[in-house]
Amino acid sequence: MELLKGFYEGFADRLDKAQESMKGVETNIACDNCSAPMIIKWGKNGEFLSCSKYPECKNAKAFEYDAEGEILIVERAAPVLREDMPCDKCSAPMVIKQSRRGEFLACSRYPDCKNAKAFEYDPDGNIKVIEKEEPLIREDLKCEKCGKPMAERKGRFGKFVGCTGYPKCRNIKNIDEKGNIVESKPNGKARGGKRGGKEESEEVSDAN
Ligand SMILES: [Zn+2]
Numbered sequence: 001m002e003l004l005k006g007f008y009e010g011f012a013d014r015l016d017k018a019q020e021s022m023k024g025v026e027t028n029i030a031c032d033n034c035s036a037p038m039i040i041k042w043g044k045n046g047e048f049l050s051c052s053k054y055p056e057c058k059n060a061k062a063f064e065y066d067a068e069g070e071i072l073i074v075e076r077a078a079p080v081l082r083e084d085m086p087c088d089k090c091s092a093p094m095v096i097k098q099s100r101r102g103e104f105l106a107c108s109r110y111p112d113c114k115n116a117k118a119f120e121y122d123p124d125g126n127i128k129v130i131e132k133e134e135p136l137i138r139e140d141l142k143c144e145k146c147g148k149p150m151a152e153r154k155g156r157f158g159k160f161v162g163c164t165g166y167p168k169c170r171n172i173k174n175i176d177e178k179g180n181i182v183e184s185k186p187n188g189k190a191r192g193g194k195r196g197g198k199e200e201s202e203e204v205s206d207a208n
């Protein structure tokens with residue numbers, strides 16, 4: 001009889017625990033989104049951590065137990081699908097992926113579509129795509145070394161045009177604000193280019 005009572009007590013105890021785990025077991029792990037405590041919940045893939053402020057905060061994390069039975073958060077390696085961010089090449093949703101250099105957006109149709117973008121989070125936690133500035137091709141400026149058009153780029157010292165044949169051709173030229181090529185003037189120390197002397201004589205004839 002005593003044995004049976006013990007069994008029922010144990011059963012009731014387990015039932016309590018089960019009910020508790022339906023609600024979720026509070027942990028001392030703070031949500032990295034809103035700093036409310038995270039709770040352990042059951043999902044189709046087993047236990048996971050969910051923010052206790054759910055549904056206001058939808059932060060959730062996978063975890064595993066370490067050797068001491070402490071909760072160890074497993075940073076999600078699986079790509080996060082962003083249905084709200086269509087690929088601008090094929091309009092399939094983009095996914096957030098991890099690289100060694102951090103998170104980036106990639107097309108979910110990879111490797112069929114290799115569109116990828118860098119992004120950063122704005123203060124509200126929204127994704128802001130960092131548009132890579134496409135170089136402006138200057139069909140009007142042909143590289144005198146290889147005949148390919150030059151492209152405007154921004155460097156540390158301002159705008160310049162570089163040959164689109166880069167890296168085979170490394171021809172670059174400085175340009176002014178209006179995008180006109182600025183020939184480096186042969187002044188004083190600079191050992192003027194091949195055209196140095198010629199330019200000088202032109203200036204002289206202009207003055208006349
Ligand atoms: Zn939260």
Ligand SMILES: [Zn+2]
Pocket residue numbers: 087088089090091092107108109113114115
């Ligand atoms: Zn795509």
Ligand SMILES: [Zn+2]
Pocket residue numbers: 143144145146147148163164165169170171
């Ligand atoms: Zn060139």
